[in-house]
Amino acid sequence: MAEQLLLGIDTGGTYTDAVLYSETHGVVARAKALTTRHDLSVGISGAVEAVLEQAKAAVSAIGLVSLSTTLATNALVEGQGGRAGLVMIGFGPDDLKRDGLADALGNDPVLFLPGGHNVHGNETPLDMTALDEALPTLSQTVSSFAVAGYFAVRNPAHEQRVRDRIREVSHLPVTCSHELSSKLGGPRRALTTLLNARLVSMIDRLIGACEDYLTRRGIHVPMMVVRGDGALISAAEARLRPIETILSGPAASLVGARHLTGLDNAVVSDIGGTTTDVAVLDGGRPKLDAEGAVVGGYRTMVEAVAMRTFGLGGDSEVRINDRGLKAKIDLGPRRFLPLSLASALHPDAILPVLERQIRTPHVGRHDGRFAVRTGVPERLASGLQPQEQALYDKIGAAPLPLDGLLVTTLQKATLDRLVARGLVHLCGITPSDAMHVLGGQGQWDAAAARLGLELAARTKDGTGRPIAESPDVLARLIVDRLTRQSADVILSACLADDGVGTLDPANSISIDRALHRVPGIVTFRVALDRPLVGLGASAPVYYPDIAEMLGAESSIPADAGVANAVGAVVGQVRAIVTVFVTMPEDGVFIVNGAGDSVRLIDEAAAFSLAKERAVTAALHSARTNGADEPVVTLSEEIDAPEVEGSRKLVEARFTATASGRPRIADEA
Structure with missing residues (x-):
């Protein structure tokens, strides 16, 4: 039986790349076409047709399509995106001042509704009067909605009711904050939800364009999208949560860099048309940003590679x-x-x-x-x-x-x-x-x-x-300026990783003297402790000089220009679900997450239910996202200090992680 080929596509700001990949032979063919903003399917078809022609492969040989993109990242870096309406439930205007939410909102409309829940999931009554009055007019001036409720991660009922009402009246896309993160911190979750809503139409167009092309060509196989942490999700899930595709392209490039170079420890810098993305490979794995990805100056709640994105590129x-x-x-x-x-x-x-x-x-x-x-x-x-x-x-x-x-x-x-x-x-x-x-x-x-x-x-x-x-x-x-600015952003990212983020290379006389090898009684030197991997179509043009300036060994793999597309097809599906247990009063335990809130009077039973829920939901999510045979691991964090001689449960968190390779279509 002929081996199934995997098709990787990366849609960037300037180019759309495609690779055909064999799990036994590696990259079989690679091609580029200009990204066509007016109709993304034109660029996609140009790149895919070129790789099929190059490999002399039939469409029936393709068993999986995987897509990575920098469109969402570029939009946030450049301050772009559709106009979104934000609905805040149980919050007040003062909450807009936190986490950069007011700045991110700009001139987009916001509505405040009475309602929300407390930490244990108990509700304050929801009043949708203001929403009903505003919706007919508001829905004519925005392209999507974001809904954020107070403690919605503990009880999403109010967000769901508001979402259903908006959909019923406006028929526009709606993003709820509980769908994106299980972390506390309402204003930052609202910010993440707002950015997600702005990206919905853009990612929907991209996935739709890709699906339309594949349908026209008779390619009926599973389609995946790279998430910001390098894992894969199904195209249907990416449409609902496009914010998870911020740093999709960079994450795919990291996975691709590791695969193409075999290096366990490296600084990876990917230069595109719009951005330069810098990250560190440590022990063969990309570091993840525990605090959430920072893109365009906003810290989101999206778990993603600890990647620094700078507005610097060939274009x-x-x-x-x-x-x-x-x-x-x-x-x-x-x-x-x-x-x-x-x-x-x-x-x-x-x-x-x-x-x-x-x-x-x-x-x-x-x-x-x-x-x-x-x-x-x-x-x-x-x-x-x-x-x-x-x-x-x-x-x-x-x-x-x-x-x-x-x-x-x-x-x-x-x-x-x-x-x-x-x-x-x-x-x-x-x-x-x-x-x-x-x-x-x-x-x-x-x-x-x-x-x-x-x-x-x-x-x-x-x-x-x-x-x-x-x-x-x-x-x-x-070009000299690009070399120097690139050196600055790579140093800036590495210094932040070393915990010296306050030192700005662009404004340091010492670093300037070191980079330009200025002679003197005191000589300054600066160097990286690992190779610099340069990725992107223009990496061979720029990166030897950048590596030399940084005193680093330069590594530019043969497929540097299509590393994102390679990373898109060699990644894994991963789903993470957290379930919480809290104790609002002695002897009462509330289980929240992966279903309705449940009230129990036995701690062991509550913990057992929470573990079972987390594992079941993670496996279900991984399979929904296209994993073939996911395996699951479970971790727990129990915060239960001794207070006056007796143990007091504050919160227990049970996190299940399910992962596996994506399903590949059987050969007909």
């Missing part, structure tokens, strides 16, 4: 600060559509404009910059202000130069809001363009890259001189 915005005597270049955190790529996609819209701008004797504020719609469905543009709508209507599917689009200074802020909503891309020079000028990359339009850098090089510094004498000089400055 980062090049920001030129010309106010000082010597101009300064900084990169990111926003992603731009590189001019070389925009011109390859729309040659008539880019080159003639750049040539016109080059011919003008004076430097224009918006030279070399364009705006183009991302192509997301129209319904995601709901709730725009009149001035935003007017500007959005002017922008089309082909890039428009900003010098013709923006008439007033205020319109620049309006455009930035459309970019933040994920409705519009800005096009401009990026490190990818600099690499096209220097010959390190050549897949897009090098002529557009050169013209863009020539325009930018004319910018004058505080002395009145151009910031660079040629496009090549500016390109080298940009």
Whole structure:
């Protein structure tokens, strides 16, 4: 019988990668296609068709499809996502001030309802009057809802009632906080739920696009998605809990890095178009962040690899600060559509404009910059202000130069809001363009890259001189800046891991002297104690210099550009369920979690029920998530101090972890 092949797909901000993987022979074929935001299935089909052709494989040979993505991470880093309505049950406005919730909420609407529960699961009556009054109007201005109830992890009944009412009236996606985390800490759970709601439409589109393509090609096999901790979940579960896919791509790249290099101890840095993700491999396993993943400055309650994500990539915005005597270049955190790529996609819209701008004797504020719609469905543009709508209507599917689009200074802020909503891309020079000028990359339009850098090089510094004498000089400055910023973010992540997170490499004279090998009576040195694994399509271009700067051995595996897609297919399904036992009064034990609350009068019986519930629920969840033959382990934490000579149970936690390889379709 022919061996079943596993298809791994990774959809990033710039590229969609695909690999065909054999459990006996490793990577059989690999391919890339541009990620197509307007219709993700186009990029997916381009990459998959290319690997099938390369391997000369029939679709019937595929037994499993697994997907990883950086779309959710990128959206949070860039402050993007759909507009969501937040419903808080039993909380007050002051709770918004905690854990960055008010900042994350921004201008999205919030409703406060009386209700909620206490630590033992007893309720305060729920009043949905305000919800019923607001829903008809509110549902027209948001694309999803988030519901967070006071102590909902102990009793989710109020969240479920509110969810059912919202669905009945609005027919929009609703996320409840108890579905995402069993940890206490209402405002942070509400923050996690809000971010999840914003991501629902994006991940739904991605999974839907993938499923549509697979159906068209007659590939009817289980489909998995990589979670932020590197484990796999079924596509259906990922649709409900897209927040769990934040750091999906980076987690998959860590699993892939370990698999491709065989290294047990390494610093892994994955450079994409939008972000650089840095994590540490210790003893062959990625470290997990016990406190919850931090993405875009927000600490969530999502268990994920202890990965630091920075807004720095090959497609980062090049920001030129010309106010000082010597101009300064900084990169990111926003992603731009590189001019070389925009011109390859729309040659008539880019080159003639750049040539016109080059011919003008004076430097224009918006030279070399364009705006183009991302192509997301129209319904995601709901709730725009009149001035935003007017500007959005002017922008089309082909890039428009900003010098013709923006008439007033205020319109620049309006455009930035459309970019933040994920409705519009800005096009401009990026490190990818600099690499096209220097010959390190050549897949897009090098002529557009050169013209863009020539325009930018004319910018004058505080002395009145151009910031660079040629496009090549500016390109080298940009690439050198990427090398240094990459070294800074890798050091920053490693120092945080060492418990020295307060030291900022970007602002340390000592580290600057060490990185640049400045001679002196006192010589500073800095080095990593393990190899630096560089991943990403552009890793071979950038990472040898970055490793040299950091005094580290450089390891760039042959399949560095598709490590995420490899990680997507070699991972395991894992499900974790925690059940709690508390004692509200002497001799009474409440079991909460994995079902309705149960009141018992015997501690041993309560503990036994809690263990049984946790194991049963974890095995069920692992099988629901696509595990074939999951095995389960159980751990317990019992907090029961002696108080005045007698034992007092505060809380007992029983955690079951079920894991196994995903089911693979039987050969017909």
